[in-house]
Amino acid sequence: MxxxxxxxxxxxxxxxxxxxxxxxxxxxxxxxxxxxxxxxxxxxxxxxxxxxxxxxxxxxxxxxxxxxxxxxLVSKELKFDWDIADQFVSLIDTVQEKYQFTSQVTLQDLLKLETVFSVEEVPAExxxxxxxxxxxxxxxxxxxxxxxVQEGQELAYDLEKHKEKLAAIAQHVKQYAPSVVRAYKDRLAMKLNELTDGLIEESRLVTEAAIFADKCDINEELTRLESHLLQFAETLKQKDPIGRKLDFLVQEMNREVNTIGSKGNDSLITKEVVEMKSLLEKMKEQVQNIE
Structure with missing residues (x-):
């Protein structure tokens, strides 16, 4: 979920x-x-x-x-600071003895001391x-x-749509990729014919085409991308928190798409890669908000 x-x-x-x-x-x-x-x-x-x-x-x-x-929330308690009171009385006694005063300390004198009496708030259980x-x-x-949960359902709906679009584009690229090699072979044969007046060895043409095909082979990346998309769909159905796993899968898909773009060597594939990266960016933003 x-x-x-x-x-x-x-x-x-x-x-x-x-x-x-x-x-x-x-x-x-x-x-x-x-x-x-x-x-x-x-x-x-x-x-x-x-x-x-x-x-x-x-x-x-x-x-x-x-x-x-x-x-x-609280109960109030009246507190009497005996230490301050003792110091006050002792100090008064000292002053009286020194200056020969005859008056005595009374309760009223203590009541005038703001620091002797205090009200404290005690948290009540x-x-x-x-x-x-x-x-x-x-x-x-x-x-x-x-x-x-409600917002999560909306995110899941959007992610499912983006995933389906991404899968459709990947499938289109997979079907289109072999034609890139054939087109390169035809262009190479035409160019070599022009340069050699038609005296071209078929083996050389096949070798050059094979080298090109190896350089621009994106089948492995497309296979991994399809696997990540399948895992993404399965993860969306899990009950445990899935945000981090989805984020990881989006990163891995983005890695494969970048490699496809660098190896594709074709304008149509490049265009499709741009579209896939745009979809992945949207998915990344949405995945960031999933538990």
Whole structure:
């Protein structure tokens, strides 16, 4: 199955106190990686988010945005800094002793110190928030998967068309190639007849034609090209991620077509090679976006 690496999905889950929204955008990438943006209080769930995403995404870069609205993420605790208080009282005692002050440190004096009392936010272990997050994440991932599958079907359709055109051109070149040698032999015979007044040895003509045929023989390249096209068609039907294999096959086909172009030694073959390279370039661009 052809699956695109490009997709978008959105999911939401909520209860009476909390609403969790997850948005996911995926793009093509050589490997599988994620950039997750979520509230600091929920960072302990990051590994679970990645593990869940891996059930739906096998290759590509995913941008995952998680927002949480409502109460229950944190609890607030009042903290008293005993060390600062001890230092304050000790310092006051020292000052009183030195300057002979008689006033004493009171609670009100401590309350005036902003650094002694503080309010800290402590992440709350809330199983319900975690459950809502995973529900919203699953919904978003299912959206992404549907979009990636749909776009993958369109890519497969286009690739199949390009493959068929490429195969048809290759078959035409294969049928046409022998005529290149015959045409060369006829041109050579005509030229030699002009230069030798018709006194030409048939063996020499056959030898020269054989040398030319060997130089411009493209049967091996055409056979390999046909084999790559067959593998390409079979790969499109596989269920596992196929993007890298398809990319490799396109590179190999491009290599064979380049060799055909350099050995073909014929204007029509050159024209067909240009068309094949154009098709392969389109296939390469599309393959780059397949999982």
């Amino acid at each position: 052809v699956i695109s690496m490009t997709g978008y999905g959105r999911g939401k889950a909520e209860n009476d106190h909390v609403r969790v929204t997850v948005e996911i955008k995926t793009v093509n990438h050589r490997f599988c990686e994620y950039n997750i943006r979520m509230p600091r209080q929920l960072l302990f769930l990051e590994d679970k988010v990645k593990k869940k995403a891996n059930e739906y995404i096998r290759r590509g870069r995913g941008e995952i945005f998680i927002t949480v609205e409502g109460e229950g 809330n199983d319900e928030v975690e459950w809502l997050l995973l529900q919203a994440l699953t919904s978003a991932l299912e959206d992404v998967k549907r979009m990636r």
